[in-house]
Amino acid sequence: MKTLLILACVLGLAPSAFAAGSGATGWAPAVLPQSVQRDLPSHHTGRSYRIFVSKPSAPAPATGYPVIYVLDGNAQFPLLALQARAQEKRAAVTGQAPTLVVGIGYPIDGLNDEQARAEDYTPPAADLSDTGDEQARRQGGADRFLAFVEDELKPLIERSYPVDRQRQTLFGHSYGGLFTLHTLFTRPQAFQTYLAISPSIWWNHRQILDEQRAFAQRLADRPQPLRLFLGVGALEQPSPLDAGGNDPRRQRLDSRRMVDNVRELAATLAPLERAGLRSQLRIFPDEGHGTTALVASGRALGFAAGQPE
Incomplete structure (x- = not known):
């Protein structure tokens, strides 16, 4: 609540x-002003998604609108949509092109469909028996979900709105952040800018780091301009000095190493700048897992537009 x-x-x-x-x-x-929604069934995943779109009132540039695709759209889309409207009003000051915001959610009344997102946002794996998620009934569907985004959703958006294909951004939090990294590491050409907030790097014994190593080799062989923002809340990983080490929740947070994992990933990716990957890390003080998504979303549009953090 x-x-x-x-x-x-x-x-x-x-x-x-x-x-x-x-x-x-x-x-x-x-x-929500200037916003529409519809449900879109997917042949790739076998489920339907609630798609939210906020269209700028200003005419599209000659190249089309930049687009930011927002995962967990039921929860994350409203804030991004209102921010996009506010930025549009200040376009004369910022010089930032009006942005099309597309939220990808589920046909539910709540904020998140936990079972659906656990399947859609987690990468495929040969063994899913010990991923660290004891609640999800199914996992490992990220490639099917990415196929939905690429083959079904993007064409729909491009038929409906003028889109700049060279200025597309993916924003995800938690499992959505994991999916954002999976997309960057396996299909980097899908977007030009990636925002992975509180990514669940811990999932399946940090499997995503294997994808990162393969990505680093491919990028070194074939450089391309890409941008990545990594964000995490300082309170997502307890300090070793904090009391309560025997509490089950504390033990789970300790084992997931949210802050350390993001720090280590950022350090590993830093040398790839010469191959075209410009990455930034931001640790948000006094923020936990849930509130980090709200704070980071306030910076999403600016980073997608290329503004310095």
């Missing part, structure tokens, strides 16, 4: 959203 209240307050929807649920009369559902 705390996360819901934070999100609602940030979006300015708290009074109407919560009063409507209390049975008060005279309230109508809140509507």
Whole structure:
């Protein structure tokens, strides 16, 4: 509930959203301006996705709109959409082109479909018996989900809006951050800019690092311009000095090493700048796993536009 209240307050929807649920009369559902949605079935994954789009009011540049694709769209899209509108109003000052925001979510009323995203956002593996996720019924569907994005979603967006194919960004948090890294490491040409926030590097014994090593070799052989933003909250990994080491939640956080994993990945990727990968690391002080997504999303559009962090 705390996360819901934070999100609602940030979006300015708290009074109407919560009063409507209390049975008060005279309230109508809140509507996000300049935004539309539809459900899109996928032949690749066998499930449907709720697609949210926020289109700028300004005409598209000659090359088309830059696009940012946002995973966990039910939760993450509203904030990015409102930020895109605010940036558009300040375009004369920032010089930033209006951005098309596309949220990829699920046809649910809540913020996340935990079972669906656990399957869609985790990479394939020969052995999924000990991934560290004890709740997910199915995992390892990231390649099918990426095929949906590339073969079904992107063509739909490009038929509907003028899009700059050379300015496309992927934004993901947690398992979405893991999927963002998987896409960068296995299909780097899919996007030009990647934002991996609190990525679940711990998943399946840090399998993603094997993909990173293969990617580093390919990029060294065939350089290409790519940009990566890595973000994590300082509170996502407890300090060794903190009390409560026997608490099960504390033990889980210790074992996942969220901050250390991101730091180590950033250090490993830094030498790839000469091959075209410009990466940045940001550790957000006083932020935990949930709030890091909110804070990092505030920087997503600027980073996608090439503004210095």
